[in-house]
Amino acid sequence: MEESRVTVVSIIVKDEEASEAVNKLLHEYRQYIVGxxxxxxxxxxxxxxxxxxxxxxxxxxxxxxxxxxxxxVTAKTLTAKV
Incomplete structure (x- = not known):
């Protein structure tokens, strides 16, 4: 597995009905989420x-x-330089 890096994921939710799916995905990846x-x-x-x-x-x-x-839903990432 590659090295762990600090990343910010920016998410824009325009459809309120997508909120449940977004929260489910964030819960699925909770072990990696700092805040x-x-x-x-x-x-x-x-x-x-x-x-x-x-x-x-x-x-x-x-x-x-x-x-x-x-x-x-739109999502983009920004990763810190090493």
Whole structure:
């Protein structure tokens, strides 16, 4: 397994019905999650979630990919340089 790295996963949820799937995925990867912050942006009818992970790149990519496949969800990652 590759080296663990600190990554921030930024998630925008535009479809409220996708929230359950997003939370289920985050729960599935909970062992790698350092912290999480969610902000409901009611004026734009969306939620913004920042998740800090300490995980191998393949794990972070897998989560981001699964999140991005959910309808109404966008996910991007930012990984700290070594």
């Amino acid at each position: 999480r912050m969610g902000i409901p942006y009611r004026q734009r009818q969306m939620s913004i979630i920042s998740v800090v992970m300490d995980a191998p790149g393949e794990v972070t990519s897998a989560l981001s990919g699964k999140l991005g496949m959910q309808p109404g």
